[in-house]
Amino acid sequence: MFSERSWPHAILTLVAGAALGGCADNVCEQAADLCGASAPAIDGECSGAVQRYATCIVDRGECSATAMTECAGGTPLPGLLDGGRSGLPDGGLPGGDAGGAGGTIELRAHAYVRKPESRTVYVPITLLNHSESDPIGVNAALFAVETDRATVVKPTADSSLTKRPCDASLSLAKGGKASCQLIVDLPPSLRPVRVRYRDPQGRAAEADLPTDACTWAATESTTAACNDGCDNDGNGFFDCGDFACCAKTTNCPANTACGGKQGEFCPTRGPETSLAACSDGCDNDHNLYTDCNERSCCEARSDCPTGTYCGGGI
Numbered sequence: 001m002f003s004e005r006s007w008p009h010a011i012l013t014l015v016a017g018a019a020l021g022g023c024a025d026n027v028c029e030q031a032a033d034l035c036g037a038s039a040p041a042i043d044g045e046c047s048g049a050v051q052r053y054a055t056c057i058v059d060r061g062e063c064s065a066t067a068m069t070e071c072a073g074g075t076p077l078p079g080l081l082d083g084g085r086s087g088l089p090d091g092g093l094p095g096g097d098a099g100g101a102g103g104t105i106e107l108r109a110h111a112y113v114r115k116p117e118s119r120t121v122y123v124p125i126t127l128l129n130h131s132e133s134d135p136i137g138v139n140a141a142l143f144a145v146e147t148d149r150a151t152v153v154k155p156t157a158d159s160s161l162t163k164r165p166c167d168a169s170l171s172l173a174k175g176g177k178a179s180c181q182l183i184v185d186l187p188p189s190l191r192p193v194r195v196r197y198r199d200p201q202g203r204a205a206e207a208d209l210p211t212d213a214c215t216w217a218a219t220e221s222t223t224a225a226c227n228d229g230c231d232n233d234g235n236g237f238f239d240c241g242d243f244a245c246c247a248k249t250t251n252c253p254a255n256t257a258c259g260g261k262q263g264e265f266c267p268t269r270g271p272e273t274s275l276a277a278c279s280d281g282c283d284n285d286h287n288l289y290t291d292c293n294e295r296s297c298c299e300a301r302s303d304c305p306t307g308t309y310c311g312g313g314i
Contacts, residue, residue: 027055028054030054031053031054031055032054051150052150052152055149055151059149104131104132105129105136106128106130106205107128107195108126109124109125109195110123110126110209110210110229111209111212111213111229112192112213112214113213113214113232114188114213115216115234116216119185119187119188120161120183120185120234121185121186122162122181123155123183123184123209124179124180124181124182124236124238125143125166125179125180125181125182125195126178126179127172127177129173129174131174132174134201135171136203137168137172138167138171138178138180139167139168140155140156140165140182140183141155142198143155143182143195144196144198145184145196146192146194147190148190148193149190153185153186154184155182156184161183162181164181164237165180166178166180179236180236181236182195191213192209193208193209194206194207195207195209214228214231215228215230215232216233216234217232218233219233220232220238220239220245221244223248225245225248226239226240226248227239227248237257240256240257240259241256243257243258243288246258247286247287264283264290265282265286268284269285269286271285271296272285272289272291272294272297273296273299275300277297277300278291278296278300279291279301292304292305292308292309292311294309295310
């Protein structure tokens with residue numbers, strides 16, 4: 001079996017062999033020519049993981065060490081040579097495959113959204129540690145995103161692009177769960193189809209992305225956007241979990257961002273400007289601010305305590 005260190009070069013040898021043993025005009029031959037590779041012909045075809053690797057090299061137009069490593073998906077997942085499906089335990093949990101010695105992790109991939117006129121694609125994921133005794137990391141570097149062209153792209157490490165990045169500060173103990181956002185750079189011609197995870201201990205999981213993408217919105221604040229199950233503005237939060245949706249959603253669960261706030265909404269929505277409305281202990285206009293913390297109440301209330309907006313403390 002190839003070592004992790006020799007993986008990209010080993011696949012390149014397979015690519016060259018497949019090119020020499022197959023059709024003259026195929027992607028494996030193009031990749032072999034690009035890299036200046038030569039190898040004895042081997043039994044096999046330019047298909048599966050070998051073809052995906054070759055396609056990635058050709059699409060990138062280079063054969064640097066970085067390109068070879070990234071096209072191989074970094075450290076290979078078990079069974080990558082036959083499509084990445086074998087070598088993993090049977091009975092994987094919904095949304096992902098089980099991985100790791102003596103434990104189980106689960107990966108869920110949610111509907112992605114692409115920023116218009118941009119190569120930026122936001123891929124929300126949820127990682128769960130069901131029974132691993134050693135904590136599992138949620139660093140973006142541990143993930144890879146596969147496209148519909150069978151190329152493999154590593155997410156960016158720039159955590160400033162989303163309010164909810166997958167970064168090194170996240171670590172899941174046994175029973176832990178984390179949701180975060182992977183940011184990938186993809187041309188419009190490519191669509192993300194699968195997310196893969198593998199940590200240094202070899203614990204791995206993967207999940208297919210929903211076929212349909214979400215609709216982009218600069219702010220997730222319309223009734224439609226706040227009820228579609230999507231993170232439309234790419235900030236890492238969606239629907240009942242996005243504060244911008246609290247005035248557009250109803251009956252949100254109490255453990256969501258809007259669920260807690262909606263419990264403070266007044267039953268009848270209206271302006272919050274009168275002394276009565278600014279003293280009733282609920283949010284009349286459903287804008288998430290109440291009484292002394294509501295800007296429009298400052299003229300009606302002269303007795304607001306320090307520490308509130310109208311009391312001069314915010």
